[in-house]
Amino acid sequence: MGPCRGGIRFHPSMNLSIAKFLGFEQALKNALSPYKLGGAAGGSDFDPKGKSDNEVMRFCQSFMSEMYRYFGPDRDLPSEEIGVGTREMGYLFGQYRRLAGNFQGSFTGPRIFWSGASLRAEATGYGLVFFAQLMLADMNKELKGLRCVMSGSGKIALHVLEKLIAYGALPVTVSDSKGYLVDEDGFDYMKIQFLRDIKAQQRSLRDYSKTYARSKYYDEAKPWNERCDLAFACASQNEINESDATNMVNSGCRILVEGSNMPCTPEAIQVLRKANILVAPAMAAGAGGIVAGELELNHECSLMHWSPEDFESKLQEAMKQTYQRSLKAATDFGYQKESPEALVHGSVISSFLTIAQAMTDQGCV
Template sequence: MNLSIAKFLGFSQTLKNAISPYKLGGAAGGSDFDPKGKSDNEIMRFCQSFMSEMYRYLGPDKDLPSEEIGVGTREMGYLFGQYRRLAGHFQGSFTGPRIFWSGASLRTEATGYGLVFFAQLILADMNKELKGLRCVVSGSGKIAMHVLEKLIAYGALPIAVSDSKGYLVDEEGFDYMKIALLRDIKAQQRSLRDYSKTYARSKYYDEAKPWNERCDVAFACASQNEIEQADAINLVNAGCRLLVEGSNMPCTPEAADFLKKASVLIAPAMAAGTGGVVAGELELNHECSLMHWSPEDFESKLQEAMKQTYQRSMKAAADFGYQKENPEALVNGAVISSFLTIAQAMTDQGCV
């Protein structure tokens, strides 16, 4: 994390929020503290020190702290505890699956589930469905795990996940029991290669990315710039026809250009990743935050938001002359829709 990344993420979040059905702002932040190899006490003390400086900028009408890379349930708990200690009240929304703090009960699932819902919308427009399709997922954190979960529910065959050291492939496909094992491995901060101790027919590849595995759909859920031009070539050769961006800007410009020329459809993160915006809106909405959403209600609201986002992107593309079949239509439509929304708001409010 550095200032440049914070600016990029903040700009990206602003565009993502603008294309969603809700009207939140956009911001990003973080720290250069590396939690790897640190004890629980060291991480707790850092979180408390960080919050001691940050708490005055948080609140129900100011900013919404959320989980991200390196920040999960444990860290959110430490941050929230220090915030409440300093602020002296319960106000402000902190994301996290422990609904007795505040907020929606399915916050951590929202982004991953939303990515799969978005992929299904695109495929439905092509008279296809996820059922039976081979899917490759990068990353093995919160978003990636929930992508796997929902892919299985749709009858797809997810075969690969990755971590910072390499990737794991299971040709038989992951199921719910295997996902539970993956979560256990990650919770104990072990390598994905440990998965092969239980499922011997799987294979872990050191210092490699999963993009050369044969697949129909790829979900990039690790980090920015994770797909370079060589990876894009591998994806095309592997038969990929749809790339869904779960992380912000996972493709380098060269990779994105190559994929477009090869007619691989890209679902941009600013549209496909709006699931987290939906949960954020529910958490900031006081009436909503007092409710305990059932999984069915929450998924229904999430599906509707993803549908609206997809339709807005495609309408903007059509309005500016992009044919539905054009592989650039969805990306450009999302950017145009976001930009026009922000520009109109700035004009209306006298900012330009």
């Protein structure tokens, strides 16, 4: 399809099986986007949490010393994933530049050309909200006033919060690996900044409830039993199991937007389908990061010339194309537009047909 694009993940659970799943998912996601890209993924079971900058830098340099020959603007364009943020991408990019001998902006995430921050994290989070809007519009509804629960509290999750607030929704939860936080008054921009400070200092979300009295942190729990209209899963794979899905149904949820790759177990999917909960698959809803990556690499359209309004307009158009492509494939293959599995099946069918056609045209099959 084109040069590969996908994330590098640093997390203790990372293994070859997860890398293969992420790469396969990314290949399908990229094929569904408006751009001609292949998919890839990788990483390590190295855990950057609690490590000094020097330790992280030394690991990134060692990692890149083995990987640099497989990267390049016409071959593979790595980007941020769990455990890999601006700091890690900067170290990885610096080592790549030293070894490959060029300074091309072939990585998404670091401050490319050091001219300003990447828009990739914003784009993925905002794209999830735009996708939810498209689904609601087909139901003659809007986000304003809807109560939303969310898992995760990383870059993507916090940008989802931002955009939900901008559209008048009421987001009430975030989570981390130890539990979840609920704020009955809903989050606002000042509270999001406080959450960012907590994350930057590697403190627990528990500290939030010491400042805001109407909030509570629940240990060893997930937010899916909180009353809601929409749910955004932005933590990691298999985060929603059968009992979580049952809790979600009982809490009144009507739409689940997948921000993480494959957040639902197969048993959870069956529960959601039986309850007619609409699912926005990560393959389609998470395409925002690909849009940002393509704009970052388009030298004629340097990000310095984009206003936030222009960028959001491009992103909304790309998400609309992805949504329509998924629905068209679903209806072409006999799925009702309103059925809970339409978008899930439609996105997979559309991606598969695109890749299959490219393989046939190039004599690969």
